[in-house]
Amino acid sequence: MEATLSLVVGCLFAVALYLILSKHIIRMLLGVVLLSNAVNILIFTAGRVASVAPPLVPEGAGAPLSAVANPLPQALILTAIVISFSFFAFLLVLAYRAYQDLGTDDTDRMRVAEPENDGLPPLGY
Amino acid sequence: MLKAEAMVHGAFSPADFLVIAPVAVCFLFGAVLLMARKRVEWHPFVAIPGFALVLGIDVALLLKVAADGPQTMMMGNWRPPFGIAFTVDMLGALFAATAGFVALCAAIYATFSMSRTERRYGFFPFLFLMMGGVSGAFLTGDIFNLYVWFEVLLIGSFGLLILGSEHEQLDGATKYSFLNLVATTLFLITTGYLYGLFGTLNMADIAQKAGRFENDGALLTIALLYLVAFGMKAAAFPLNFWLPASYHTPRFVVSALFAGLLTKVGVYALIRVLLMLFPPQHADLATLISWVAILTMLAGALGALAQSDLRRLLNYFVIAGIGTIFAGLAVTDPGSGAAPAVVAGAAQAAGTITAATGDAAAAAPLLAQHPGAMVVALSGAVFYALHSIVVMTALYLAGGTAARLSGSSSLFAMGGLWRQRPGLAALMLVFLLSVSGLPPFSGFWPKVILVRGAFQAGLPLLGAVILLTGFLMTVASARVFAFAFWRNPPERGAGTDGASFPPQKEPVPLLSMLPLLMLAVFVVIAGILPQWLVGLTDVAARGVVDPAAYVGSVFGGGS
16 A cells, blocks of 8 residues: 555656746646645655554543554644645735736746846946 | 553643743734734834844743753643654754844834835734744744744745735745745655654654664655755755845845845754754765855855845845855764764763873863864854844845935945945944954854864865855955945946936935844844853754753653
8 A cells, every 4th residue: 555655656746846847837836736745645655554443542541442543644734735725825826926917927037036137246436 | 651641730830831932922913913904003013012022032031941951842731752842942042032133123124114005015914923933943843843834934924025016026936935835845745754764753752763773774865855955945055046036026124034034944944953863864964065065155155246236145145154054064073973972972082182191180171071073063053043144134124224225226326325324334334244254243253163163074175165255255245335335426327227217215214223233233242252152052052962951851751
C-alpha cells in the first residue's frame, strides 16, 4: 500500500514541478495545487497506512487496548489542506489582478518591478 | 507513556503564559483592529500601545530565560512529546525581543508617515497578524507548528505587500507569493519525511532521537531539503532572486519590516533545525553552506554596487547580510559527532593545550567555559542576525524619509539632503557605516567574531570574503551618502532617470524621526558596549550546540 502511494506521490510531484516550471501563471497555479495535494498524500503515507481499528479508547481504559490507526497524520493533513486552500484562493485572485493590471500572464514579460536595460548607476558627479 | 498520565494534572502558573503571550497579544490586537476597520483614525492609538506591550512581554520573557533557562509550555496540558510545545530558549527569546523592538519602531514610523487612505486598507491589522506569525515561529518547539507559523506570517506579509495595488506591487507580489509558497511547501514535504522517520514532531524529542540515526542517508536527505527550504526563505544565493524582485515594491515601512524580519525567520529556522537537531548532517553539509555563504555575500555586495535606485540597493544589502550570517553557520568543530560531545571535546582540547604550557591550575575554571569554533561562529552569526534585523529596518525607514523629502528614490534625482536635514543625514550615516561593518557601530563586532571563527576553523577563504564584502558594501554605502546627501540637489531634467517629471516632494513630520533615533540608539549601544549582547548570544549559541537544557525544559524531571 505504501509503495503504491509513494508512486502516486512521485508522479504528482513530477507533474507539479513540470507545471510550476511553465512561464504562464495559470499553469503555475495548477502546479501549486497539485503540489499541495501531493504533500497531503505524502504525510498520510509517512504515518503508515494499515487497516487496523479506529483510534478509540474504550470506556474505563486509559489507552487503546489493541493496535489502532494513527490519527496524527490526518490532523496534520487537515491543517495543511486548510492552509493550502486559502493560499490557492489568494493566489488565484492575485494572478487575476496581475493579469488585469499588467495585461499578461507571461512571467517573462512581467518586468514592471524590475525594468530591463536599467543602465549603470551614477558613477560620478 | 500511553497511559492516563499523558496529561499533566496541575494548574499553569501565570508565568507560564508568558511563553505564548507575544503570539496571543498580537492576534488579539489584530482582531480588535479588524473589528474597528472603519475607524482608521483610531488604529495608531491602539497599535502603538499594542506593540509596546508585545515588546514588554518579549523583554520579560528574555529576562526570564536569561535567569531560569529555557521555558516550556505544553498546549492543552499534554505531557511531552504529545501535544504542541512552545519552548523558548535564549536564541528564540533574543530574536523575538529584537523583532518586537523593530515592530514598535515601524508602527510609530507608519503612524507619522502614512496617509489616511493608505491606512484604510488595513495596514495595522496585517502588521499585528504578521508579527503574531513571526513571534510564533521564534517561540514554538514543534516543527509542524513552525510550518504553521511560517504560513501565518506569509499570509500577513502577502496582505502588507499588496496594500495599494499598484502595478509594481502586483508584479512583485506575484513572484514573492509563488516562490515563498513553494519554499514553505518544500518545508512541509520535508516535515512529512521527518515524521515518517521519527514518528514525532516535537523538536526536543527529535533532538534526543536523532543520535540513533548516525550516518543515515535518509537523515542527510532531510537535512539537505531543510537547507533548501530555509535557504529559499532566507534568500541565500541560488534561491535569492525573489527578494530583489519584490522587496522594493511596497511602502518603505513594509519593506523595512520584511527586510528586517522575514528573511531572518528563515535563518532562525535553519539554526534551530539544521544545527540543533542534526549536528552530524550539518557537519556533512558545512562545505556546501560555506560556498552558499560566499556566493550570497558576493551576489549581495556586487548587486548593491550595480543599483541606481536606493530601495533596490537596500534589497541587495539584505542579501549580503544573509550571506554573512550563513558564514557563521558554515563553521563546524573538526570531528564533531553527537551534539553534547562538541563542547566537552573542545573544552578537553583547550585543557590539554593549556596543561602543556604548565599552567593547569589557572586553566581549571576555563575548562568548562572554553568555546569551540562552532560556538564562537554561531554566536557571531546570531549577533549579526540581530544587528541585521535592526539596521536593515532602520536603513529602509531612513531611506523612506530621504525619498519622501526628495520625491524620488533614484540616486540620479536625490541630493542636497545633508543641508536640508542634517539630523537625518547623520542617522543615515550611522546606519550605513553599521551595515558595512565599520566601528564603532553594531555591525563591527559580529564581523570580528565571524572572521575570527572562520580562521579558527580553517576557512580562510570564508573570512576573506566576509572582509571583501564589507569593503564592497562600504563603497556602495559611500555612493548612497555622496549622491543622496552630500552633493547639491541635481538640476531638474539633468538626470537620465526619474527626473523627466518634477518629483513630488512630501513634508516629513519631525516625529517620524523618533523611531530612527530609537534604532540608532540600539546600533550605537551594541557597537560601543557589545559585551552584554555577546554574552547573551554566547548563551544562545551554546544552547543550540548542546541542546540538553532545551530538551530538559520540555521533558522536565517527571516524564
